[in-house]
Amino acid sequence: MQxxxxxxxxxxxxxxxxxxxxxxxxxxxFVGAEKVPTEQDSRGVILAANHAxxxxxxxxxxxxxxxxxxxxxxxxxxxxxxxxxxxxxxxxPIKTEADDFRSIRDLIRLLxxxxxxxxxxxxxxxxxxxxxxxxxGVGFLAMKSQATVVPAYIHGTFExxxxxRKFFKCVPVSVxxxxxxxxxxxxxxxxxxxxxxxxxxxxxxxxxxxKEQKV
Numbered sequence: 001m002q003x004x005x006x007x008x009x010x011x012x013x014x015x016x017x018x019x020x021x022x023x024x025x026x027x028x029x030f031v032g033a034e035k036v037p038t039e040q041d042s043r044g045v046i047l048a049a050n051h052a053x054x055x056x057x058x059x060x061x062x063x064x065x066x067x068x069x070x071x072x073x074x075x076x077x078x079x080x081x082x083x084x085x086x087x088x089x090x091x092x093p094i095k096t097e098a099d100d101f102r103s104i105r106d107l108i109r110l111l112x113x114x115x116x117x118x119x120x121x122x123x124x125x126x127x128x129x130x131x132x133x134x135x136x137g138v139g140f141l142a143m144k145s146q147a148t149v150v151p152a153y154i155h156g157t158f159e160x161x162x163x164x165r166k167f168f169k170c171v172p173v174s175v176x177x178x179x180x181x182x183x184x185x186x187x188x189x190x191x192x193x194x195x196x197x198x199x200x201x202x203x204x205x206x207x208x209x210x211k212e213q214k215v
Contacts, residue, residue, distance in 0.1 A: 010088040011067055019062040025170050026055075026160060029215040030063040032177030036116070036150050039066045043182070044111030044147035048138055048203045051120035052129050053157035055173065060118050060152060063175050069110060069117040071103075092117075104141070111145035121203055129158035131208055139199030142183045149203055151178040153210035174215035178206050 022028035037045050047060050047068065061068045067090065074093040077083040086093075092110070094103045110117060119141060121134035142149050156173035183189050183199040192198045 007088055007090050008067060010085070011090065014085070014089055015062055018058045022059065022062060022173065025168070026156065026173035028059070028062070028173050030059075030175040030177070031213075031215045032152075033063050033065075033175075035177050035180055036064055036066070037148055037180065039114070039116075041148075042114050044114050044145050045116040045180075046111065046138070046142055046145075046147045046149045047116065047118045047152055048121055048149055048207060049118070049152040049154050049175075050126070050131050050207055051122050051124065052126045052154070053161045053163075054125075055157040055161050055168070056120070056125075056154050057118055059154055059157065059173060059175050063177070064116070066116055069107075069115050071107075071118065104137075107141060108145045111141070111147045121200055121207070125163050126158065127163060129162065131204065131211075134200035134204040137200075138203055139183070139196035139201075142199050142203070143189065143195055146182065146184040148180045148182050149199075149206075150180045151203060151206035151210060152176065153178075153207055153213070155215070176210045176213045176215060178210050181206075 037043065049056065049060060057070050070091045071094050072086050072091045074095055077086055077093050092103060092106060107117060119138050121138040122132040123135045126132050153176045156171055159169065159171045160173055161168040189195045189199050
């Protein structure tokens with residue numbers, strides 16, 4: 001129990017520092033965060049967003065007052081300071097060379113415990129900043145965990161810090177949160193022949209709808 005308190009302390013300390021930095025360098029703004037269920041809600045939450053930059057995960061985390069679980073490549077946990085930081089904020093390691101069924105199982109367990117986690121349906125950062133097709137994994141997670149899915153669109157991170165760039169640019173970054181829904185409770189998915197793919201496709205449609213909304 002003590003380690004969990006320490007984790008929350010470090011998490012919100014890091015969150016506060018990052019929020020200041022994002023406001024300073026990227027004039028960061030967000031809208032719709034009140035749509036994300038609070039920690040008092042017993043159902044888990046999947047924050048599903050587009051992914052174009054390393055700046056994306058913190059942008060989602062600093063928008064919310066609740067603790068958010070992030071996924072990080074397992075090799076990052078081997079570095080002393082970075083590993084300590086990731087463990088302290090409650091990040092979940094995932095494998096890079098193959099499907100990590102243990103991580104998926106742990107993630108489903110966390111969601112069933114009512115936790116909130118970031119999942120990027122595209123699987124990896126977009127090379128051109130455009131939304132890519134979703135992988136089926138987010139649909140599987142949503143259906144198996146019966147979590148609430150909150151779509152989100154992140155503006156500006158591709159322009160600020162895309163793949164293969166060594167330094168970031170100071171351009172505006174913002175996040176728009178959409179309407180939450182629970183795929184496991186929707187009849188169209190329960191009766192679908194390919195429920196996981198259908199859920200993933202709907203999530204990407206909901207994310208793309210938010211693209212035109214500005215903060």
